[in-house]
Amino acid sequence: MQSQGQVRSANLAAALACLRDGGPRSRARLAADTGLTKATVSSLVAELVERGLVAEGAVHRPGSVGRPGTLVELDGRGVCGIGVEVNVDYLAVLALDLGGAVRWESRLALDVPGLRPVEVLARASAMVAEARAGGAAGAVGITVAVPGGVQGSVVRTAPNLPGWVGTDVAAGLADLGLPVTVGNDADLSALAEVSAGPHAGVPDLVYLTGEVGVGGGVVTGGQLLRGSTGLGGEVGHLALTPGDAPCGCGRRGCWETVVGLGALLRAAADPDDPLRDPGRDLEDRLADLLARARDGDARTLEALTGIGTGLGVGAAVLVALFDPAVVVLGGYFAVVGEFLLDPLRTALAQRVDAADRVALSTLGFTAAVRGGAHVALQPVFTDPTTVPLEASA
Amino acid sequence: MQSQGQVRSANLAAALACLRDGGPRSRARLAADTGLTKATVSSLVAELVERGLVAEGAVHRPGSVGRPGTLVELDGRGVCGIGVEVNVDYLAVLALDLGGAVRWESRLALDVPGLRPVEVLARASAMVAEARAGGAAGAVGITVAVPGGVQGSVVRTAPNLPGWVGTDVAAGLADLGLPVTVGNDADLSALAEVSAGPHAGVPDLVYLTGEVGVGGGVVTGGQLLRGSTGLGGEVGHLALTPGDAPCGCGRRGCWETVVGLGALLRAAADPDDPLRDPGRDLEDRLADLLARARDGDARTLEALTGIGTGLGVGAAVLVALFDPAVVVLGGYFAVVGEFLLDPLRTALAQRVDAADRVALSTLGFTAAVRGGAHVALQPVFTDPTTVPLEASA
DNA sequence: AGACAATAGTGCAGGGACCGAACGAATGGG
DNA sequence: CCCATTCGTTCGGTCCCTGCACTATTGTCT
Numbered sequence: 001m002q003s004q005g006q007v008r009s010a011n012l013a014a015a016l017a018c019l020r021d022g023g024p025r026s027r028a029r030l031a032a033d034t035g036l037t038k039a040t041v042s043s044l045v046a047e048l049v050e051r052g053l054v055a056e057g058a059v060h061r062p063g064s065v066g067r068p069g070t071l072v073e074l075d076g077r078g079v080c081g082i083g084v085e086v087n088v089d090y091l092a093v094l095a096l097d098l099g100g101a102v103r104w105e106s107r108l109a110l111d112v113p114g115l116r117p118v119e120v121l122a123r124a125s126a127m128v129a130e131a132r133a134g135g136a137a138g139a140v141g142i143t144v145a146v147p148g149g150v151q152g153s154v155v156r157t158a159p160n161l162p163g164w165v166g167t168d169v170a171a172g173l174a175d176l177g178l179p180v181t182v183g184n185d186a187d188l189s190a191l192a193e194v195s196a197g198p199h200a201g202v203p204d205l206v207y208l209t210g211e212v213g214v215g216g217g218v219v220t221g222g223q224l225l226r227g228s229t230g231l232g233g234e235v236g237h238l239a240l241t242p243g244d245a246p247c248g249c250g251r252r253g254c255w256e257t258v259v260g261l262g263a264l265l266r267a268a269a270d271p272d273d274p275l276r277d278p279g280r281d282l283e284d285r286l287a288d289l290l291a292r293a294r295d296g297d298a299r300t301l302e303a304l305t306g307i308g309t310g311l312g313v314g315a316a317v318l319v320a321l322f323d324p325a326v327v328v329l330g331g332y333f334a335v336v337g338e339f340l341l342d343p344l345r346t347a348l349a350q351r352v353d354a355a356d357r358v359a360l361s362t363l364g365f366t367a368a369v370r371g372g373a374h375v376a377l378q379p380v381f382t383d384p385t386t387v388p389l390e391a392s393a
Numbered sequence: 394m395q396s397q398g399q400v401r402s403a404n405l406a407a408a409l410a411c412l413r414d415g416g417p418r419s420r421a422r423l424a425a426d427t428g429l430t431k432a433t434v435s436s437l438v439a440e441l442v443e444r445g446l447v448a449e450g451a452v453h454r455p456g457s458v459g460r461p462g463t464l465v466e467l468d469g470r471g472v473c474g475i476g477v478e479v480n481v482d483y484l485a486v487l488a489l490d491l492g493g494a495v496r497w498e499s500r501l502a503l504d505v506p507g508l509r510p511v512e513v514l515a516r517a518s519a520m521v522a523e524a525r526a527g528g529a530a531g532a533v534g535i536t537v538a539v540p541g542g543v544q545g546s547v548v549r550t551a552p553n554l555p556g557w558v559g560t561d562v563a564a565g566l567a568d569l570g571l572p573v574t575v576g577n578d579a580d581l582s583a584l585a586e587v588s589a590g591p592h593a594g595v596p597d598l599v600y601l602t603g604e605v606g607v608g609g610g611v612v613t614g615g616q617l618l619r620g621s622t623g624l625g626g627e628v629g630h631l632a633l634t635p636g637d638a639p640c641g642c643g644r645r646g647c648w649e650t651v652v653g654l655g656a657l658l659r660a661a662a663d664p665d666d667p668l669r670d671p672g673r674d675l676e677d678r679l680a681d682l683l684a685r686a687r688d689g690d691a692r693t694l695e696a697l698t699g700i701g702t703g704l705g706v707g708a709a710v711l712v713a714l715f716d717p718a719v720v721v722l723g724g725y726f727a728v729v730g731e732f733l734l735d736p737l738r739t740a741l742a743q744r745v746d747a748a749d750r751v752a753l754s755t756l757g758f759t760a761a762v763r764g765g766a767h768v769a770l771q772p773v774f775t776d777p778t779t780v781p782l783e784a785s786a
Numbered sequence: 787a788g789a790c791a792a793t794a795g796t797g798c799a800g801g802g803a804c805c806g807a808a809c810g811a812a813t814g815g816g
Numbered sequence: 817c818c819c820a821t822t823c824g825t826t827c828g829g830t831c832c833c834t835g836c837a838c839t840a841t842t843g844t845c846t
Contacts, residue, residue, distance in 0.1 A: 003804050004832050007400055011833085028794055040833055042795060066793025067841035204621040218714075220625065225613050227716025228597040229747075232613065234716070239709050239744040240633075251744065316632050321611075321714060323620025323627070351632040351644065354622075396833050397803045404804085421823055433804055435824060459822025460812040 011036060012384040015044045016053060019074045020099075020381070021201075024057055026069025045072050051387045052078035052138075053098060053380070074099045079138045079380055079387060082131060082178075083372025084124050085145040085185060086169070088160050088212075089281075091120065093127045094369035095136035096377060100196060103135040105366070117164050121172030128176055140380055140387065142178050143372035144169050145185040147215065151230055153182045159248055160212055181375065185209070185368040187224055187233065189361075190217025192371030193328050197362050206324040208235065208311070209331035209367075212282075213248075213256040218322055225322075236260075240314055258310040261332050265289070267303035286332055293339050301339065308340035312347025319352045330361035404429060405777040408437045409446060412467045413492075413774070414594075417450055419462025438465050444780045445471035445531075446491060446773070467492050472531045472773055472780060475524060475571075476765025477517050478538040478578060479562070481553050481605075482674075484513065486520045487762035488529035489770060493589060496528040498759070510557050514565030521569055533773055533780065535571050536765035537562050538578040540608065544623055546575045552641055553605055574768065578602070580617055580626065581764030582756070583610025586721050588767045590755050599717040601628065601708070602724035602760070605675075606641075607649040611715055618715075629653075633707055651703040654725050658682070660696035679725055686732050694732065701733035705740025712745045723754035 055075035076097030095104035148158030153170035170180035190207035216235030244253035269275035337360040349355035448468035469490030488497035541551030546563035563573040583600035609628030637646035662668035742748035
């Protein structure tokens with residue numbers, strides 16, 4: 001705490017957070033809720049209006065005697081955060097405004113196989129430029145989700161994106177002139193789950209995403225678990241059943257060899273089955289598998305039950321260690337979740353007391369970009385003075 | 394941030410933390426290190442001196458040209474925090490002053506078997522009173538370590554202290570007139586490890602303590618992992634090898650049935666061996682076992698190797714999930730650590746990359762009380778204005 | 787209809803805290 | 817002996833919050 005300038009920032013942030021979390025209210029209510037005086041709140045609100053972050057709304061319906069207050073509400077229009085997801089076969093962009101509304105969403109399939117990182121980032125940059133020209137005016141930052149480990153803005157490990165190791169993602173998007181941060185996709189998805197949807201505000205949550213492998217993101221005490229080398233919460237290579245199937249990491253029995261999408265497809269179909277045609281799009285094959293399961297195909301159901309049980313075994317460890325309020329299943333787990341939850345809960349109940357703390361993600365495949373956009377917005381909530389005063393009188 | 398009063402508190406805290414972490418220095422250095430101006434630092438130091446938290450030391454030897462500065466240093470004498478440990482067969486008290494020096498240490502064996510919590514707490518209260526009359530003047534708070542789960546100041550679960558469930562520990566020490574907080578013993582031990590000793594300042598650390606069961610405390614990002622119901626970091630009942638030995642929790646295959654002290658004694662000795670005589674003190678039996686191991690007794694060594702391997706299997710999971718800079722072994726693990734580390738590292742290396750991140754605790758059985766005393770001191774560092782101005786001068 | 791109570795929002799003086807600059811103090815070097 | 821250098825303090829200025837007074841607006845009671 002250097003000087004009173006930071007007091008101002010902190011109080012602006014407190015007022016803004018209050019409006020974000022509790023919705024519109026009068027200046028008097030805001031004063032009561034923040035513990036500041038009405039005079040101070042008036043001054044804070046005036047500054048936030050000048051910065052285009054809040055706006056006066058309707059007059060509050062009286063309800064009881066006394067002069068009615070003028071509602072003050074978050075005005076997200078002037079400011080938005082942009083999330084970008086780089087994945088094996090697609091790019092995605094999503095922009096959130098300050099109020100949490102989606103202002104832009106786009107997706108681009110990467111059907112050219114041998115594309116280099118620089119070229120992919122150039123396309124991502126173009127997508128962001130398009131977003132800013134479209135609905136995402138007033139961008140304050142970009143956060144990029146990558147399926148791998150990240151240090152600073154450099155990709156350090158990326159089992160499914162081997163060519164990206166060593167790439168400085170921020171440098172590739174520097175031409176946009178916005179601050180760029182980079183994060184693991186599962187971590188950002190976990191943040192998305194605690195920032196929106198049914199689990200908004202939950203301070204202790206574990207997110208599991210089923211892809212080819214298994215990704216994990218852990219939020220404890222409202223903070224993302226990072227660990228000493230940034231690999232905290234990485235669940236894919238947990239050694240739960242030593243001596244089992246070989247894993248891409250060189251070891252055996254990693255959890256993702258049990259519950260990854262590859263394991264599901266192997267268990268559900270013979271090698272010559274179209275489900276296991278590596279030339280087909282994974283989402284299509286997953287849709288086929290879901291259709292079979294809904295038709296009641298015995299082998300498919302059995303495979304899914306196996307995945308659910310395997311998930312339960314691992315989730316038991318996660319629940320015991322992290323004690324989360326909920327374990328959220330995303331990625332392909334959410335797609336076929338209806339067939340996973342029962343065996344998962346059964347396996348969980350045999351190992352821990354809290355077997356009902358499992359839920360399916362409702363954010364679908366946009367979780368990572370949404371989390372990225374959310375992260376990009378954080379500086380505004382931390383210090384609203386980062387947004388310049390509007391020139392408008 | 395309400396007003397500038399809190400700015401003052403924050404800056405006092407910053408100055409104090411700077412002196413604690415970086416040692417004595419002149420006001421000018423302190424100004425440079427905190428980013429505040431010399432004028433402000435002079436004022437802050439004057440107030441900290443008035444509160445008895447810092448003192449002027451020797452004149453700094455010049456070194457180079459210019460007026461030499463007066464060293465300012467932490468003065469711990471006026472203030473101390475008290476840690477109390479309630480365990481199955483003993484009570485322990487330890488007082489730390491602000492500088493981290495031990496000002497009092499005492500231990501009391503509880504040889505009366507059927508003692509009720511109220512009676513135990515009365516003895517603890519007397520021990521604290523004795524400490525305050527002895528070396529621990531200026532106590533600012535008490536933190537009690539209990540071997541179990543805690544909510545607020547009430548014991549919620551205590552497998553080894555069944556009579557204590559529901560006990561309000563703070564109420565039992567209320568007569569001392571000091572703020573009392575209560576925590577899990579392994580959690581407090583973990584905090585002790587990051588506050589003193591070779592791992593001081595490490596922000597990501599896992600602490601494992603071998604007792605009858607196994608306790609765990611996890612620090613991530615400098616914060617204790619608590620979880621949604623306060624059970625985060627509880628490692629004893631991890632389900633690592635389902636279908637194994639029955640555990641006191643009613644399930645099977647819990648980790649503590651593999652690596653707890655009971656498992657070691659069962660593996661190392663026949664039922665009629667004095668090692669397994671339940672009437673003998675556990676520490677004595679442990680000393681005997683250690684002597685046998687040092688004599689090279691094959692069965693003992695084999696049992697210890699088994700424990701080490703079992704520890705490695707579980708530690709692999711912890712390392713993968715929490716990505717700590719180090720896993721510290723305390724309790725009985727530290728006592729027989731010389732025989733555990735090799736098999737532990739071998740098992741770990743088969744499962745994760747970072748197999749060298751294991752160390753033995755050097756704090757011995759005082760870890761929990763030390764952590765408690767440290768926690769009791771925290772409010773002073775968070776807000777130095779909680780310490781009253783001294784009447785002197 | 788009019789008076790009164792209750793609530794919302796603003797204006798103004800006051801005080802606390804930090805900053806920047808200037809100044810005295812203490813030391814080593816030339 | 818003078819000067820550059822560094823330390824610590826003093827003093828005026830600025831910023832921001834507070835508390836109180838004051839106006840504005842509405843409902844209720846007589």
